[in-house]
Amino acid sequence: MLSVARKIFGSSNDRRIKPMRKRVEKINALEASMQALSDAELKAKTAEFRKRLDEGASLDDLLEEAFAVVREASVRSLGMRHFDVQLIGGMVLHQGSIAEMRTGEGKTLVATLAVYLNALAGKGVHVITVNDYLASRDADWMGKLYGFLGMSTGVIVHGLNDQERKAAYACDITYGTNNEFGFDYLRDNMKYSLDQMAQRGHAYAIVDEVDSILIDEARTPLIISGPTDDRSDLYRTIDALIPKLDDETDIELDEKQRSVIFTEDGMEKMEQMLEEAGLLEGSLWDPHNVTIVHHSNQALRAHKLFHRDKDYLMKDGQVMLVDEFTGRMMEGRRLSEGLHQAIEAKEGVEIKPENQTLASITFQNYFRLYEKLAGMTGTAITEAAEFADIYKLEVFQLPTNKPIQRIDEDDVVYRVASAKYQEIIKEVRDARAKGQPVLLGTASIEKSEIISTLLTQAKIPHKVLNARHHEKEAEIIADAGLPGAVTVATNMAGRGTDIQLGGNLEMRLWKAIDAFKEKHGRDPSEEEEKAMEAELKADIEVGKKEALAAGGLFVLGTERHESRRIDNQLRGRTGRQGDPGKSKFFISVEDDLMRVFAADRLNSIMKSLGIKEDEGITHPWMNKAIETSQKKIEQRNFEIRKNVLKYDDVINDQRKAIFEQRREFMHANNVTAVVTDMRHDVIDGLVAIAMPPKAFAEQWDVTGLTETLKSELGLELPIAKWAAEEGVANDEIAERIRVAADQAFEQKVEQVSKQQMQQIEKQVLLQVLDGRWRQHLQQIDQLRSVIHLRSYGQRDPLNEFKEEAFKLFNDLLDTMRTEVTRILMNIRIAPPATEDQRAEMAAAREQLLRREQALSSTQETHLNPDTGDNEMTPGVVEGPNDPHAGPPLHQAEEDWSKTPRNSPCPCGSGKKYKHCHGSLTGADQQQV
Template sequence: MLSIARKIFGSTNDRRLKKLQPKVAAINALEPEFEALTDEQLIGKTAEFKQRLENGEKLDALLPEAFAAVREAAKRSLGQRHYDVQLVGGIVLHEGDIAEMKTGEGKTLVATAPVYLNALQGKGVHVVTVNDYLAQRDAEWMGQVYAKLGLTTGVILHGLNDDQRREAYACDVTYGTNNELGFDYLRDNMKYSLKDMVQRGHHYAIVDEVDSILIDEARTPLIISGRTEDKTEFYKTMDALIPLLDEDDYEIDEKSRSILITEDGNEKIEDLLRERGLLEEGDLYDAENVMVVHHLNQALRAHKIYQKDKDYIVKDRKVVLIDEFTGRMMPGRRLSDGLHQAIEAKEGADIQPENQTLASITFQNYFRLYGKLGGMTGTASTEADEFHSIYGLGLAEIPTNKPIARADEDDEVYRTAKEKYEAIVTDIKQSVEKGQPVLVGTVSIEKSEDLSEFLKKKKIKHQVLNARYHEQEARIVAQAGVPGAVTIATNMAGRGTDIQLGGNVDFRLEDWKEEQRAKGQEPDDAAISAKRAEIAAEVSELKAKALEAGGLYVLATERHESRRIDNQLRGRSGRQGDPGRTKFYISVEDDLLRIFAPERLDTIMRTLGLKEGEAIQHPWMSKALETSQKKVEQRNFEIRKNILKYDDVMNDQRKAIFEQRIEFMTDEDVSDVIQDMRHETVEDTVARFIPPRALPDQWDIEGLDEAVKENLNLDAPVADWAEEEGIADEEICDRLKDASDKAYAAKAAETGADLMRKVEKQILLETIDRGWREHLQRLDSLRSMIGLRGYAQRDPLNEYKTEAFALFEHLLSSLREDVTKVMMKVRVQAAPPKPAPLPDMKPSHIDPRTGRNEMGDPSDGPVAARTAPTQRRTAMAGNPSDPATWGKVQRNAPCPCGSGKKYKHCHGAIGSPTVST
């Protein structure tokens, strides 16, 4: 019935797209008018639109004209004209939803229209990409369109300093990666003044490859951490125990990637630990041995679950994680809770100390900060429910500009991996012989290299693209459409770079330029133009051959856990109406079938009497595989949803603390806050030693006297007051408040009002940050053990909410006391400025998803070499005679005034207040 209704009335998606057609028609009707404008008049339209917005006109009313202006700017700057379907995609993005568009449909250009329209409000628009290479490429490429309309474009890249970041965020349009933007938000909320913050709010963002960023990366949070004590020898000791265990000593659950020690294993481990002096008394599961058990489990996981060349590689004595979806290296990214150190010990690599969390946020909660959010991808429909339930994002499937001519063949299922690989090599060989380009998708480095060995034996020329060849990624993928080319790629490596049949003219031209420069010749414009025409002719010829051979053949060696990743791989073929074909080769020994499919599958295949080398190829088999994938996707969705439930508890507290910090930074005078804290501390102190309605002989006057000296730095005659007849706790409380106010007023008068206000703000912020870090540690500990409450028939999430709230109340109470204690003891003097209060900060994102860590070594990435973005504004050089123009100067750097002294001994030392206690 549902199918019949869709045929009559159309699907929800069809009806939505139909409603957008009048807007597209309105944009098209304006095209002649905007074509007639000069470049200056086109730029003038931006000022006109902004004025109309100020006059109260709605943003939606400007949409047809704004989109028409962008289309005209793109034609003049890039020579590209938005198709009607691209305009539809842009309208969907402007409405705050996800536009699902197939590979090669020009999503990068689609974003320019809604970006321009929303940038007119002057609050900044962020375009989020998956890696630095794409962020810079898109900023330079699409920045030409924005420049034609009078807008500025910035890009946030790894390695920029705060001034450069602030400048990029101040632009009308800012491109950056999800990691960079998230870490900038966290770092901003650790700053001590508003002028040091780099972001200027979260108005509107468009997320490219939205499924990769909001789904794949959403399992664990972004974390900024600092180092703890070194326990290298302890890790090595635990590592040495694992090879002494037998297979009967532990049980592995591959589905959940967990491992359990058996009873026999417990006894053996206890004996081994006692021999090494790590278990002096009690048994393994006594409270004092909790950390030993934890690190033992992590060492077991490192040895038995995490595999070299699949989950990580070892490079320069460092363990570098591998993205399970793209096969990219993630330099600087580390696993938490001592697991990364356990892997380092296993591989004999340099063991880095564990980290303490200083600040964290999940991608879900970061992107929910935006007032409006849109997304683009080729594959989102399988996760539509998750996008709607977590982010409130709708989904519109945008039709292709030209009909898809790709043939998606049924899966071929073999009994063994050996048979499967032999069939794959035969198929590749046949495709190469007829001149068809082949993109081979694998799920890990190990399997891509295994296949490469098979092809080498058959003397089939090919390129391997995985984490080991990360730097060449874009170039290798760009040339994967050359006739007869064979490219082996780990899953979606090269995502964001189109595979064009015949090859990519721009990349070939860049290679030629580099060759000329290597010979010491700098090609001029005429030579470049001539070479481009020559390459374009060659590519056109090669494209005709590739088309004749059937277009790009995407051959996948395995099904992934997620249908979405398989669909992404399929989508690389059939770009812009080109012909193509796709096929998945599968064996019963593949991880997906071995772990999740029915155990009887191998028996069924034997019963069918399949001979070696024969395969099952039937739509029912493909449907069974899809069912297995759905189970895994549902499980992963539940994991992400569960993580978000816990993070939402912390997020409410995070918001409260961050908003309070910004309020304190904004206020010039926080003395009233300091006074309120002091008075509340007095009340809490008195209540602790003189309980309400207690008789005088039940008062702990001696304890109160000590607490007053400790917390308020007062030598008040508390004992004498308590002896007075008829005195009550309220009277003692009031006298202590008066005494503390007088003592503080005297201190403020001695210091000077202006300097005291600065000191108050500095101490207030530092105390909040220190308390928040300790609070995060407590929440981490609570989160790690709260699941055990389930054994007592109590809901762990409710328990976590209750205890987290109690911990937050304790945090606020201790903040009041700590601030009061410091302020009542503080002495202020002129001295060189203090160093930053948060040493050795290291951002990391535990869950392996994208291709890099924000704080990774610049030499490890990004995907392609960086050059200065053409559209980014450059900072003005400082005036030696005007310190206001110097920006942030390092303490040990030469003083900008030109004296030849270090800054800390020159202008950095003049009247700079610091605080000591």
């Protein structure tokens, strides 16, 4: 009944395509008028279309005329005319859907229609392919058409620098691979200036081989990671020094706040021990020693704040963290910033280096950034449900330009693999004897090499295409249509270059020209090249007739793949453009697919039927059973990908929020209001902790608030006096602190210009945001690796992950506000320096920056010294007023009294301050 209904009403696919055929008729009606235009007039159509768009026309309004222009331009620039079915394919791509087209139907040319039409909008069109070769080839090939119509074409391949990438993205049309587009997106969101960003948006993309990119490769996310150096010896050496410190005089431990720092005496002793250990050159506060300071602090924390069998325990020689709330081990969790390594050094176990994730995104979430997405492939209908569910993409099956003459024979199933291989060799020998080209498809490199060995033993000449020989892919596939040719290929092969009976003219011409150059030492003349082309055409025509007479290309599958789509891709290599062809699969019960899903049952059935080991069985029911197994695997894989995406969607919402906020900061000329709000929020938070709203004044932690304001914000305020006032409320105290903080910051602004301070604010915001985001990604990775354990407590891991990720994101925002406020409130401005001093400081800051980048993630935030013409002139801007930071360089003498005693003396003598201008002798003692 269904078959009868389809014959009467047509399939749903036919009904969707029917309206497009009417538009094809309109395009065909314009052909004569387009042919009458000169090249210049045809090119001028581009400017005319853009003008009409500016005046309010839509891209749909221009479709018929634009397609007619592209077809005529293709005839003149490429010598190829779009078929009517290719025009339909262009419409499918333009509306943001997937066009399933048989192999050999000209997908590369189809894309030019939708690409040109959408490029008229001026937002840039991305054409995404599976490898650099195809990206470069298609950009060069189709770029002739676009150039003829006055449009620019760029290509993104591996190895380009930032300027080259930016220039390619600035073109009307940009070709490239999925990896390069994804990584460029991540890299752009790590830049510190809009001018440095390469991509200019995600308006429209066409994905070639869409099933491979959006499904097969979507299992693995793109990750930019920063490898950290293996510093095992450094961790161990510093660790051995910590027990030599005196707990009473060398350190200050605050167990309540879980903080510990070195005293001045402790720092002096540590400096001396580090010098004796050969780890220190110069002062501990020299910029090139920032790594030593960082790891010394982490080693101190490991010894004094983290206790075995409380905060962590040892298991199988590993430091396993313990959840302070549940008491359970947190497998897979590691402390960041070298702290975990410091604990490992303390316990004397193997120290594992960290690999920090700097940025990551899944292909699913990258491609969902595009306002409009389209794709094309030879096999998509089997994955239509996933395309619709994940990407909201509809699949259209396009008719072929000529009727298909390929014969798809039923599978032949054997009990043992050896019998299958014997029959395959026999089939190949018979086909080759009559001049029929053969393509043997295998599921793996291992299987392709087994087939190759058997063919070699049978003395059958052949070529092998697998991952070991992928650089010759186009050449091998181009020759696979020669009469009697035998080609063994894994399922990854055969993309981008059609198997043409008799041989591929373009590829053979390239080889002929290369041979001519090698022989004669020069390029052939135009006449010589034409003569070579004519000779090759005649030879190919003879070969094609011979191959057609033998039955066309014979595709021989040596086993079934887990995915029907991969098998269909293999079948699709034969029968292009109405050519005859044949496909047939040879299967054994010992094949991976059969062994996993149906081996025992199928083997027992064949035994009961009396089928011998060297006999094959053929029946439509067998085909149906195999297809059912494939459907089950496809559904399982879909569920796995869908589940992974659910987790990534959680972090993707956060990623978009951070990246959008980051772009807003870069766009803004003035972020002072943002910084001020952050400062006020931090102050309100500190007051709320020390003076809870419902607490009595006697319960307020006045001393703690006073010390925190001094250490974090550099404010010395009479909090105790304010709190003693009768009737004063905590919100009033918070307001006074906000006013005082604003006034203190304004004093810093007065020492430089507002414009310069705005630049500092923006830079600090971006650097802190990046640092906190990278740490957040590490925490999310660790959370994701262990969240499944929550299922043992009858809790949904996905819901638990959402809740935990939300808390971590809020922590990120709180930490960022605190850190930005702390840095900006503690920045010190020094008087102008001489040219020599400025040069010294620039070199020191550059060295410091390189050191900082070598760390996985440090607490210190340094301003980017690359300020160009906007150098901070009248003074030197330094990092936060950390208790361990050195004095401002070239400070005014009257301010030297604020210099920490163990820091270098500001006079430039090279001595420590306490041994130079800070020496406590004579009048100084009386003053103290």
